[in-house]
Amino acid sequence: MLRVENLTKIFRTGFLGKGEEIIAVNEVSFLLRKGEILSLIGESGSGKTTVARLILKLLRPTSGHIYYKDTDIWDIPSKTYWRKIQAIFQDPYASFNSFYKVDRILKNVFKLFPDKISEEEKDRKIYEVLERIGLDPKEVLGKHPFELSGGQMQRLLLARCLIIDPEVIIADEPTSMIDASMRVILLNILKELSNKAGKSIIFITHDISQAFYVSDRVLVMYRGRIVESDSVEHILFSPQHPYTKRLISDVPKLHEKFKFTLT
Amino acid sequence: MAEKIVNAGRLIVRYKKLLIGVIMLSAMVIFCVPGMILYPVDPRAIIFRDLQPPSSTNPLGTDVFGRDVLAQLIHGTYNSFRIGILAGLIATLIGIAIGATAGYFGGIVDDILNLVTNTFLVIPTLALLIVIASYIRIRSELMMILIIGATSWPWTARAIRAQVYSLKAREFVDLAKISGLPRHEIIIFEILPNMLSYIVMCFTLQMAGAILSEAGLSAIGLGPTALITLGMILRWTIVWEAPRIGTWWWFVPPGLIITLIAVSFLLINSGLDEIYNPRLRRMR
Numbered sequence: 001m002l003r004v005e006n007l008t009k010i011f012r013t014g015f016l017g018k019g020e021e022i023i024a025v026n027e028v029s030f031l032l033r034k035g036e037i038l039s040l041i042g043e044s045g046s047g048k049t050t051v052a053r054l055i056l057k058l059l060r061p062t063s064g065h066i067y068y069k070d071t072d073i074w075d076i077p078s079k080t081y082w083r084k085i086q087a088i089f090q091d092p093y094a095s096f097n098s099f100y101k102v103d104r105i106l107k108n109v110f111k112l113f114p115d116k117i118s119e120e121e122k123d124r125k126i127y128e129v130l131e132r133i134g135l136d137p138k139e140v141l142g143k144h145p146f147e148l149s150g151g152q153m154q155r156l157l158l159a160r161c162l163i164i165d166p167e168v169i170i171a172d173e174p175t176s177m178i179d180a181s182m183r184v185i186l187l188n189i190l191k192e193l194s195n196k197a198g199k200s201i202i203f204i205t206h207d208i209s210q211a212f213y214v215s216d217r218v219l220v221m222y223r224g225r226i227v228e229s230d231s232v233e234h235i236l237f238s239p240q241h242p243y244t245k246r247l248i249s250d251v252p253k254l255h256e257k258f259k260f261t262l263t
Numbered sequence: 264m265a266e267k268i269v270n271a272g273r274l275i276v277r278y279k280k281l282l283i284g285v286i287m288l289s290a291m292v293i294f295c296v297p298g299m300i301l302y303p304v305d306p307r308a309i310i311f312r313d314l315q316p317p318s319s320t321n322p323l324g325t326d327v328f329g330r331d332v333l334a335q336l337i338h339g340t341y342n343s344f345r346i347g348i349l350a351g352l353i354a355t356l357i358g359i360a361i362g363a364t365a366g367y368f369g370g371i372v373d374d375i376l377n378l379v380t381n382t383f384l385v386i387p388t389l390a391l392l393i394v395i396a397s398y399i400r401i402r403s404e405l406m407m408i409l410i411i412g413a414t415s416w417p418w419t420a421r422a423i424r425a426q427v428y429s430l431k432a433r434e435f436v437d438l439a440k441i442s443g444l445p446r447h448e449i450i451i452f453e454i455l456p457n458m459l460s461y462i463v464m465c466f467t468l469q470m471a472g473a474i475l476s477e478a479g480l481s482a483i484g485l486g487p488t489a490l491i492t493l494g495m496i497l498r499w500t501i502v503w504e505a506p507r508i509g510t511w512w513w514f515v516p517p518g519l520i521i522t523l524i525a526v527s528f529l530l531i532n533s534g535l536d537e538i539y540n541p542r543l544r545r546m547r
Contacts, residue, residue: 058437079443087441089434097435099456105438112443157438 001168001200002032002055002085007064009050024050026224027064032168035198037190039211041247042221048204049090051221052172055202056087068168083112086166090173092153096145102156103141109164129162133189151182158189169193172204187214208247212236220244281534287527291520295341304334306491317512324512327503335491336516343493343524346408346477351470353412358419358465359455365420366427367450377424383417389479396485404487411476419465426458460539464532471528478521493517 007028013019025047032038042048053059055066057073066073073081089095096105106126110117130137135155145153154174161169171190175183191214193199205211211218211232218235220228220243227241239245275282313329315321323332365376395410430436431454439453455462474493480486481494482501500506500514 053437056437056441058440082441082443087437089437091434095434095438097439097453097457105435105442108439108442108444160438160442 001034001069002202003067003070004028004030004032004051004055005065005067007051007054007066008062009047009054009059010062023224025054025061028221028224028226029064030219030226030229032200032202034167034200035194036217037194037201037203037215039215039218040202040204040221041206041208041211041218043206046221047224048221049172052087052170052202052204055170056085057081079112079114082166083164084166085168085170086161086164087170087172088154088157088161088174091177092150092157093145093177095157096153098145100144101141102143102145102148102153106156106160106163109160112164125163126159129159130156132162133159134185135159149182150178151186154178154182154186155189158186162193166199168200168202170202170204173206174203175205175210176207183210190214209251220247278534278538280530280537284527284530284532284534287523288531291340291524291527292344294520295337295344298337299341302334302337304331306330306334306338314508314510314513316510323516324510326499326510326513327505332513332516335496336493336520339491339493339496339517340520340524342404342490343474343477343521346404346411346492347470347474347524350408350411350415350473350477351466353408354416354469354473355419355462355466357412357416358469359423359462361416362420362423363427363450363455366424367431367446367454369428373424376420380417380420380424383414384421388414388476392476392480393483393485396480402486402488404490407477407480407487411473411480415469415472415476419469422461422465423458426461427454430454430457460535464535464539467528467532467535471525471532474521474524474528493521497521 007025008023009025011022011024013022028047028051030038040048040051050059054061055073057078060074068076068081068084073085096102103126107122110122126141127137130140133155135152140148140152140156148156154177158174169190174190175186178186187210190201190203194201201214203211203214215232217229217231219226220235220241222241222243228235228239228244235244236248239248307330309329311321311325311329311331313325313327315325315329317324321331321333323336326332326335361376361380365373365380391414392410395414399406399410427450436449436453439449444453477486477492478494478497481492482497484498486492486494486498488495496517497514500510500517505514
């Protein structure tokens with residue numbers, strides 16, 4: 001579905017870009033197949049969100065290319081592209097414009113479609129999608145974002161994606177700001193989307209256990225580079241890169257108490 | 264009932280800056296707008312004896328031409344307000360347009376607009392106003408408004424730019440983009456509503472600044488000749504050396520009203536700032 005080749009993004013600061021250089025993404029290449037969930041793991045500042053923004057055409061790469069079905073994404077008209085690639089972001093509270101009711105964010109997506117859609121048709125579609133992901137339309141529609149919980153908001157954003165019905169969904173740390181009990185529900189929706197509806201999903205996280213729960217393949221990013229990419233099993237049982245090893249050893253174990261050792 | 268009074272009291276204490284500012288400003292507005300009807304003396308009519316101290320016929324005395332000072336003050340305040348509101352509006356709109364464009368687009372657009380803004384910032388406004396006002400031969404109210412509006416936008420532009428710069432990094436802007444909203448719609452309908460409070464605050468400061476600029480320009484003789492404004496009254500008192508001949512009823516009131524208007528706008532601004540920015544609320 002998506003092929004990323006030697007993707008590099010360098011941020012420059014200062015007047016006319018004459019200041020410091022920050023290499024956020026460094027020669028990243030990977031492939032996203034149809035119907036798979038690919039996890040992108042990395043610590044804060046490792047460049048994973050920049051990769052997401054590059055794929056979403058929110059940023060232009062410094063060098064390298066992203067191909068969607070063998071066409072460079074910058075050669076595809078943006079509206080056409082965004083009907084195929086969509087995203088949910090980390091912070092549901094910042095994803096809604098607190099000035100408007102939540103309905104607006106759902107209705108806005110119809111602007112991506114070239115033909116006129118009647119209001120009844122829009123409402124019907126919205127209801128259908130909300131019920132599909134287990135939200136009561138009467139409970140969430142017509143409300144302001146601050147009247148809803150983080151979990152409800154994040155599911156609304158997922159509903160927004162589903163109205164567009166894209167082929168690729170980029171989920172950028174979608175569970176990091178919501179209640180623990182909501183996390184599994186959200187992760188299960190993502191799994192179902194890939195298994196039953198054949199959506200390709202890039203799941204970005206810093207939590208290796210969530211990545212193992214949902215994904216088929218894992219990419220480990222460290223300081224702008226992909227240092228390891230393999231199937232879940234391989235990474236979990238024979239990590240190669242020291243950063244991956246540290247990530248795995250840092251996961252709190254369910255059956256072990258915390259042992260504090262002074263070295 | 265008692266609880267309601269206590270709550271109301273608490274609100275008044277909390278927002279006392281804003282409240283005092285609003286009361287002062289309302290007093291000024293009441294002074295000039297109904298004032299023109301309740302005190303129907305022609306401010307231009309030379310019908311009294313000159314330089315009379317306050318009396319029952321002329322509550323604030325008369326000026327050197329024998330015109331009623333109170334009537335002049337009422338009309339002057341009204342005209343100063345009108346100049347202040349319109350010039351403030353122009354300055355705020357230019358500031359929003361330039362600031363929002365620079366902040367949203369960033370990169371080279373930002374660099375160029377920033378350069379322009381900074382250039383305007385370092386030029387002393389009054390000096391620039393004097394140069395412009397002395398080159399332009401037309402001394403009309405409209406010219407005054409345009410000159411003040413076109414020179415006082417840079418601070419607003421900077422403030423708006425900084426706000427837009429931080430707001431555009433919020434995720435709802437990214438979501439609006441990938442929902443296919445055009446850029447101008449994102450700026451106007453997604454970003455600007457989130458800074459309405461900020462814009463209102465900029466506007467109050469701009470109005471205060473414009474009224475002071477008008478007074479300053481008019482006082483040194485660059486004001487609208489045919490119009491009575493607070494600045495123009497001060498101008499005549501300076502020309503006829505009112506302070507030296509001791510006609511206090513002529514020069515004290517316009518200065519006082521200019522000060523009160525400026526202070527009330529600043530109080531409103533600072534009061535709004537406390538409401539919108541809870542960190543500024545003083546600990547009690």
